[in-house]
Each structure stands twice: as structure tokens, then as C-alpha cells.
Amino acid sequence: MQAKFAPVFGLLLPALVFLPLLAFLPFEIHGGGWGLIANFFGAALRPSLTPSLLASACSGIAITLAVALWSWLLSLVIGIGAGLLSAPTVSEAFWGCRWPADLLRRLLALPRSLHELLWGLILLQGLGLQPVVAVVAIAIPYGALVARVVSDQLESLPQAPFQALRVAGAPSPAALLTGLGPSLLPGVLSYGGYRLECALRSATLLGVFGLGGVGADLRLSLQSLQFHEAWTSLWALALVMFLLEQGIALLRRRWWQPGAVVGQRGRELLLLFVVLLLLLFPAAQLLDLQWQVLLGPWHWPMDQQIFQWQAWWLPWPQLVSSTLLLTVIAALAAFAAAPLLLLLFSPWALMQPLLRGLGLIARLLPPPLTALLLLFVLKPGLLPAALALAFHNAGILGRLFLEGLEAQDPRPEQALLAAGVSSRKALLMARFNGLAAGYLAYGAYRADVILRETVVVGLVGAGGLGGVLLEALSSFAWADVLPVL
Known part of the structure; x- marks a missing residue:
């Protein structure tokens, strides 16, 4: 007992x-601020509903969502690719040894050890105030985190189907995709949905430190003690977070419940992927993303x-x-x-x-x-x-x-x-x-x-x-x- x-x-x-x-x-x-605390939470019941402020809140939410969407999808691309390459199973299948995967796993510990805010501030010094800074600052540590999860999940899966296909003479990519892909997909999708929620919170946080979006509006409102205006943005953000959480929970229950139709789940997953890709274009236009600045001159201090x-x-x-x-x-x-x-x-x-x-x-x-x-x-x-x-x-x-x-x-x-x-x-x-x-x-x-x-x-x-x-x-x-x- x-x-x-x-x-x-x-x-x-x-x-x-x-x-x-x-x-x-x-x-x-x-003893000086209890009244301010009471005013802050009291303002939650009476947010400002002026048209100009509502328009500003909607604009800030849209920018934050665009940053979250781009950084999330970019981190998934980085994370899934790096996760496969850092998995010992994949390394042994392609190169016959484990050390490339072990080396990559250790290198990936560096980017994920720094908070996205630090990446944002570092990139801000080198590139200036660019929207792409916020996207890359979230995508780098998140990509390393996704890579670790993908690699760990891949190693924890039963290896018998993959090994059987390899013995039968199937090429390594086909054996990995067929033998381990279906078992890996549920965990990747579940963790990917969680990272989207995290990306939304991180995009808000970077806005607090000056990289735009609803976070910048929140900090300005709080610093000027305009609590009614702050709660306008907060309630808008709360609505987006609630809808996002409920949507992810609904998809998780629909796709991974016992008896779910595999073909229907695959079609819905493909449809969702296409919709997300289509959303990238208006999101890029809203943020005015200029990826070429990443290749341009970086303004690092080169003095002694x-x-x-x-x-x-x-x-x-x-x-x-x-x-x-x-x-x-x-x-x-x-x-x-x-x-x-x-x-x-x-x-x-x-x-x-x-x-x-x-x-x-x-x-x-x-x-x-x-x-x-x-x-x-x-x-x-x-x-x-x-x-x-x-x-x-x-x-x-x-x-x-x-x-x-x-x-x-x-x-x-x-x-x-x-x-x-x-x-x-x-x-x-x-x-x-x-x-x-x-x-x-x-x-x-x-x-x-x-x-x-x-x-x-x-x-x-x-x-x-x-x-x-x-x-x-x-x-x-x-x-x-x-x-x-």
C-alpha cells in the first residue's frame, strides 16, 4: 500500500x-497599488468597445496569429526533418552508424536551450525591426523541440515492421514511411497541435517586447494604466485561444477515437493541410515578410x-x-x-x-x-x-x-x-x-x-x-x- x-x-x-x-x-x-489591481480586474467586466480600439485589437490579433502560423509551420518542417535525421534508427538505416544522429541531437540542444525571446532580441540586433525576426525567433527553438520529440517517439516505436521491410529488400525511405510512419503520425499531430497553442503565446510574448501584434498593445495599455483598453485585447485573445483549444481537442477526438475511419481521417488531414498552406499567403502579406533580409548584411558589432x-x-x-x-x-x-x-x-x-x-x-x-x-x-x-x-x-x-x-x-x-x-x-x-x-x-x-x-x-x-x-x-x-x- x-x-x-x-x-x-x-x-x-x-x-x-x-x-x-x-x-x-x-x-x-x-500599500499603494491595491486600487490599481482592483481597477484592472474590474475593467474586465467593462472593456472598451470604441470602434477604433476594436479595429486595433483585431489588427493586433491578426498579426499575432500570422506570426504564430508561420513560425509554427516552419518549426514543424524544421523539427520533423531534423527529428528524422537525429533518430539513431534512421541514421543506421541510411549510413550504417549512429554517430551522425548522436552528433545532431547534441547540436540541437543549443538552439532549444535559449528562449524565443532571446532569439528575438539577438536577431533584432542583427536584422533590425523586421517581421521575419519574430517568425524565425519562434521557429528556431520550437523546431529543435519538435525534433527532439519526433526523434524520441521514433525510437520508442516497435521496430519489427521496419526491420521486416528492410529484410525483404525495401529501400530505407519506403521502409521508414511504411513501417514507422503510421505509428508516428498520431503523436506528431497531437504534439503539433500543442505547439500551435504555444506559438500563439510566444507570438504574444514577443509583441510585449516590441515585435508587434497584440502583445505590444497590451504592454502600452498596461503601462499607461488604460485597463479597459487592455481587456479589449485580452478578451479578443482569450476568444482566439479558446476556439483554437476547442478546435484542436475536437480534431484529436475525431481522428484518434476507437473506430475512426482511416480513409476519412486521411482526407480530412489533407484538407486541413491545404487550408493551412492557403492561409500562409494572406498571413505573409499581412506581415510583409521579406525573407531576403536573412541573406542580406547582418549588422553585428565587429569592434574589439x-x-x-x-x-x-x-x-x-x-x-x-x-x-x-x-x-x-x-x-x-x-x-x-x-x-x-x-x-x-x-x-x-x-x-x-x-x-x-x-x-x-x-x-x-x-x-x-x-x-x-x-x-x-x-x-x-x-x-x-x-x-x-x-x-x-x-x-x-x-x-x-x-x-x-x-x-x-x-x-x-x-x-x-x-x-x-x-x-x-x-x-x-x-x-x-x-x-x-x-x-x-x-x-x-x-x-x-x-x-x-x-x-x-x-x-x-x-x-x-x-x-x-x-x-x-x-x-x-x-x-x-x-x-x-
Whole structure:
């Protein structure tokens, strides 16, 4: 019995991080901004509906969607190609050895280790303010992430069909496509849909830092305290995110449910692919994409100051420890938020609408904007940065957790309730226990994402490597950028 409960304890132990957060919170609060916080959330009920602002919000949403669409499709092309080439199975089939795939896998770790915001700021220095910068900045790390997932999924598939075709004399490309392609497709499509949601959030985030779209409108509205205007853009973005999530969920249920017609699924998939390709043309015209700038002269600073050795003498222990502390606090709080709320406010089925609404708001607000709101009531430092990252990622993890609970078999919980067990214990022993292992694995992956996201909250004085990097990039201090990277 003890071994059975161990995964459940793994879900609940991270909630201990809220104890030190609650202990330090009273010392970090200052008394001037509660009215602004109330005005911000009160403005959600009364967004501005002036025609000019609505037109501006629609224009910003269209630009953000265009950036997300182009960067998403480009990342899939890069990721699927690089994922196949970095799979040892493919490498052995084509070249008879594994080392090319192993080398490529290690090289792909470099682009995905940098947040898309960093890629955007770096490309911005070299290419100037170009729409193609936002597209490429998202496509590079996302392509590397997709490549890792494709490679891992390809290696986890049963290899017997592929090996049988190879023994029968089939060429390597045909054997891969026939033997492994059908089994690989569901995972690629499911993960590809998730990356589209991520691309929309990343495009909004890059807009916050000056690369256009709805994110730029949001930051200007918040900085000028025009909360009614900010909520006009936020509600428009929320509608787009909701429709996107529901559309992806509908396609996933329709295509991968038991008994789905393979031929019909293939025709619908081909139709969707054609529609997406057709949407690329108006999206490119809207953004005025000029791909030739990638081949033109890059304006890098070529003076000798870039090689100053004194720039490498930074307080590395303090910077690294601050970054890791921020990551651990935010990751634990984000991981534990949904399970803790469901246990405190049971029955969980009645809490679902509220949690889904909170999760949508959490995913809607980029961490920098949440951090700016927290500065109305908290002192600059690590705490507002950690809370902003935790809030945003709790929305993402909470959605996954609720979907996992709904997918659990309800009969064990019903049997425990019929036996007189309380609703909280039944939820913990039946549904939480069955979900724990998968949720723990995804939480570990999300911690890696939060580590990269620490750079986006450097503007609130959180310290760490992200703050140094943002300051160096904004002041063109390339001698300080290189050692941090």
C-alpha cells in the first residue's frame, strides 16, 4: 500500500513551497497599488468597445496569429526533418552508424536551450525591426523541440515492421514511411497541435517586447494604466485561444477515437493541410515578410570590445543560484497549484468551471505582464517574478491535470464513495493516484521550460542570468552577452 501511494505524495509534496512564499509575502507587500489591481480586474467586466480600439485589437490579433502560423509551420518542417535525421534508427538505416544522429541531437540542444525571446532580441540586433525576426525567433527553438520529440517517439516505436521491410529488400525511405510512419503520425499531430497553442503565446510574448501584434498593445495599455483598453485585447485573445483549444481537442477526438475511419481521417488531414498552406499567403502579406533580409548584411558589432575578457568576470555563483532558485520556486508552485486547489475545494467536478476560467486567464497573460501587475503591490525582486512564472505555468499544467482527471476511469472513485470514503480521499486514492506518474513526468519537462522563461521576467529585478542578459542586449553590450549565453 505504501508503494501505491508514493506517486500521490509526489503530487502533494511540492505544495510545501507555498509555506515560505506565504511567510515572506507580508514583508514584500507595499500599500499603494491595491486600487490599481482592483481597477484592472474590474475593467474586465467593462472593456472598451470604441470602434477604433476594436479595429486595433483585431489588427493586433491578426498579426499575432500570422506570426504564430508561420513560425509554427516552419518549426514543424524544421523539427520533423531534423527529428528524422537525429533518430539513431534512421541514421543506421541510411549510413550504417549512429554517430551522425548522436552528433545532431547534441547540436540541437543549443538552439532549444535559449528562449524565443532571446532569439528575438539577438536577431533584432542583427536584422533590425523586421517581421521575419519574430517568425524565425519562434521557429528556431520550437523546431529543435519538435525534433527532439519526433526523434524520441521514433525510437520508442516497435521496430519489427521496419526491420521486416528492410529484410525483404525495401529501400530505407519506403521502409521508414511504411513501417514507422503510421505509428508516428498520431503523436506528431497531437504534439503539433500543442505547439500551435504555444506559438500563439510566444507570438504574444514577443509583441510585449516590441515585435508587434497584440502583445505590444497590451504592454502600452498596461503601462499607461488604460485597463479597459487592455481587456479589449485580452478578451479578443482569450476568444482566439479558446476556439483554437476547442478546435484542436475536437480534431484529436475525431481522428484518434476507437473506430475512426482511416480513409476519412486521411482526407480530412489533407484538407486541413491545404487550408493551412492557403492561409500562409494572406498571413505573409499581412506581415510583409521579406525573407531576403536573412541573406542580406547582418549588422553585428565587429569592434574589439566584444572580446573583452573582463566581461567574463561576473558574479557567477550569485547569478546561477538566483536563476535556479527562481526556477525551483516557480516550478514547484505551478506544479502543485491545481492538485492543491482541487483537494481544498472539493468536490472537484464543481470546481472545474472555476479552475478552467482561472487557467484561461493564467495562460492568457504573458509572465512579463503579470509581473508588471504584481509590481503594483509587491516590491521588485525574486518574489513577483516567481509568482508571475508560477501563475502562467499553473494555467498550462492545470489544464493538463483536469484533462487527465476526466480521462480517468470513474468506477474506482465511485466504489470508494459507495464504501463511505470521503470525497477528498476518494479523489486522492482513485483519480490522483492513476494520474500521478504522467503528471510528474510532464512537470519535470515544464520545469525545463520555466528555466528558459526566467529571462522574460528579468525586467522586475529578479536578478539571475536573465536580468543580466536582457540588460546587456538592450544596451548592445555584446561583451556581456556572450559569457551569459
